[in-house]
Amino acid sequence: MSKIGFIGLGIMGSPMAGHLAAAGHTVTGFDLSEPAMAKLVEAGGQRAGGVTEAIAGAEVVITMLPQDEHVEAVTTEVIAAGGDGLLLIDMSTIRPETSIAVAESAARKGIRVLDAPVSGGEAGARNAALSIMVGGADEDFAEALPLFEALGKTIVHVGPHGAGQVVKAANQLVVGGIYALVSEAIVLLEAAGVDARAGLDVLAGGLAANRILDLKRESMIARDFRPGFRIDLHHKDMGIVQAAARQAGVSLPMAGLVAQLVAAARAMGHGSLDHSALLKVVETISGRA
Amino acid sequence: MSKIGFIGLGIMGSPMAGHLAAAGHTVTGFDLSEPAMAKLVEAGGQRAGGVTEAIAGAEVVITMLPQDEHVEAVTTEVIAAGGDGLLLIDMSTIRPETSIAVAESAARKGIRVLDAPVSGGEAGARNAALSIMVGGADEDFAEALPLFEALGKTIVHVGPHGAGQVVKAANQLVVGGIYALVSEAIVLLEAAGVDARAGLDVLAGGLAANRILDLKRESMIARDFRPGFRIDLHHKDMGIVQAAARQAGVSLPMAGLVAQLVAAARAMGHGSLDHSALLKVVETISGRA
């Protein structure tokens, strides 16, 4: 069993920290929200008054934070306070270059780092069914694996520092893109007077088949856009996709367009709806909203 | 059992006509290729000297032709020669507006029409495992259903005249788009130094899962672009997608971009490769070809 400092007890971090406590680890958490910390205590963990206190004596520190700047701030404090041999696992979704920079800073203090962003959303976090994409050294992955197994189902070591973030970015690109394609298919079918449900049934039976069509076509046809995964978060993630492409020196036209469609959904006021609300953008520009 | 005239015995039409003959129907075929007709005779059918001869006395005429102009020419001849009550099933992939125009012309002669494009490719045709998307009247669909069942597995009546073509267009849009997205994911992963196979395994396990990832990721990573379904054909189909969108009065930005990426693959000389060769376009513009 490990002694874990857990920073960031939000919608994702809270159930994750709870699973680790339930698995018998000693989990000391910190979050700016007092109720979030109370919830961790209920789940068998402990609260701390700040980052430095949360990680005091920890063998492993896990961070689950909203954006690059939070990760930069918190990991700076962790690196300053943390001792030689500490394993820092950042499970936030951020830019690959930030993950690499954190790993480099940490290495100077003898602190080892894994980037381990997840997919599967709130439901995945609650049900310990996340997909976890891990970047970093083999031996650090091996050490962290039992912890990951308390949190997720698909756990893959995909490469060196930053690789986890790149895979997460690729995932969000494909997910956002398929939402946009299915949205265009629905709008085309409906505008042409074709029954969308019957049409999508055909698509789902052939080479166009995909999980979004399986899980979401009914709700999309019904215009039920309750989240799920919010447009605001997908907008943030498309920014990471573009940063990752720029860093890797590649040209990704589909990513460029999907990013603008997601940005449109957000600008049009649908930021708190499910990412399937890309359909609303296609409807609007097709005069069918 | 029906008396069927079958026009167009190409890669798709040839096995389809064969299945109908094997099912006990009387099939008289015509094609400009003599070997194609010989093959039909081998399969139990009969050859005709021309369209009018092929459809003489037929209850059902099936056309399986490359492009709108061929369908227009052949159906004009069928409508001129065909009698009241004939059922004309066009299984070609063409523009919805062409299908509608054919149905309108035919109706003036008392000829009923179904548009019934297919997906599943050459393998689907050979194995009688096509998906068939049918537009037209209920009773005509009901009459044709036994014939369709000799040819395919997923058979759906999706709406009025042209609806089959619209669904086929939506299918090709989603298929082409997913190929483009998977191509961008592969290029991003590889350029960032991530193992593409491991990365795509994660994607295939989550919300990004899709049949193309299942069937084609190995061949794409290996750069094996043997067809399958050729870029040339997908290029033709993206033209139909754009025509269908224009006809329906909708704006489909993803369709616009996918069409240009497929056009690029063709212009770059990859027209006879599998449509997964969209990867070559993304590689080229990313300096990785």
Add this chain to the structure above:
Amino acid sequence: MSKIGFIGLGIMGSPMAGHLAAAGHTVTGFDLSEPAMAKLVEAGGQRAGGVTEAIAGAEVVITMLPQDEHVEAVTTEVIAAGGDGLLLIDMSTIRPETSIAVAESAARKGIRVLDAPVSGGEAGARNAALSIMVGGADEDFAEALPLFEALGKTIVHVGPHGAGQVVKAANQLVVGGIYALVSEAIVLLEAAGVDARAGLDVLAGGLAANRILDLKRESMIARDFRPGFRIDLHHKDMGIVQAAARQAGVSLPMAGLVAQLVAAARAMGHGSLDHSALLKVVETISGRA
């Protein structure tokens, strides 16, 4: 002075036929609209009861029609009725491939053809200030030049049959694209709290300078979208751009996107506004409409 049959006396054709009559040519016109023909008679021309009557005895036939199908129908009649040596000048904006097909059909009857689409809009037609882009043989261009000089200012022989249409397509691509770019610039400036007028003044003084910025930035900032050149017509023209690209075997990503933005403007109900109303699309997807 020439004996001219002029088919199509709409917003563009009417003043053009008038200029030719005013220049001393014998102009016999036909249009489905009786008032349009009355106007020609007022301007010194003559009315005819149909296409064949209009071109009887003509040395030159000019057509100015809305779309490919009208050109196909009228030129079929002209070719059937016209004699050896006739010069047929089609000034409609249509697909290059249609222009080439017309020229080929006509050649079999000894009829020579020029494609000569124009830009400059209604004002250009009224003021005999059109730009005229001409495709066809050198000697036919030379013969037609005096007629063109009665209609326009910039008159360029750009290549063989169809070349006039290709240049017109390139023109509409660039015009539509610059409207879209200026629209995005305005939305970005305004959303960022920058004075759009001051910002565009800077752009107009540097490498970004363009005629649309010169002529239209005031009206765009004021959201004055009175036509001018209607979105509906630009939508038709972007269809020609895409057909021309497909025919030429090239991939034009910007053209693909501009076509969808123009389609959006039309689908959103702005078809009868000026093409600068692309700004409304960008505003809408940016949540600023």
Add this chain to the structure above:
Amino acid sequence: MSKIGFIGLGIMGSPMAGHLAAAGHTVTGFDLSEPAMAKLVEAGGQRAGGVTEAIAGAEVVITMLPQDEHVEAVTTEVIAAGGDGLLLIDMSTIRPETSIAVAESAARKGIRVLDAPVSGGEAGARNAALSIMVGGADEDFAEALPLFEALGKTIVHVGPHGAGQVVKAANQLVVGGIYALVSEAIVLLEAAGVDARAGLDVLAGGLAANRILDLKRESMIARDFRPGFRIDLHHKDMGIVQAAARQAGVSLPMAGLVAQLVAAARAMGHGSLDHSALLKVVETISGRA
């Protein structure tokens, strides 16, 4: 006459600092390149051993640096060392949000800031013919105006802090977009067998007219891509455009596509060519490279 500290004596900064010295100002410069400083001394300025030394006693500090991170580092040092009442003019092209953050930090020390990015390139800097887009307070702009007049011709105060960067971003979007459009026009014309020079002459005479067509069509047709303004720099600038759009909460589809085309030019190895080399991307994807 002012006492000026000038940080960043590169291709742009060097002639700019020279013009200020020539105008009679006391200019103390710093750059990591010793030859750059020697050149300033030749031009009548003085060299400093570092940022802090360069700004000692200065009334005005001008920075002209490559990227956001350099501006952040240098302005941090300027703000630390600079006294109350100092005017800091950052003429670098960076993200609007960075400009705003610098202005906020500086304000806490009583230091006033203008963001004043330029366009016109190396030639504009040498000939004191830059366009200068200025964000900040009215009175600070008024104070800086005599300095700007020594450097440029079009000098516009466009709004509050960051507004200069937003206008520069809008400029680079429109410039990049027009290059892409002209590239597509050239490829379409040539592929269709039309004389590109004649075709572009027509475009330059109508609504499609723009400065890039005026200045660059000959060199583009001749495939002469000597810079001028390099693709690498335009790639950086398109990153700023996208950051500015994200910050302003707008969706800019054309910007998204232009960014990917410029990224393609760079990825394909054309980073050190002129930005007109976007033509090479369109040629490549059209199979004409």
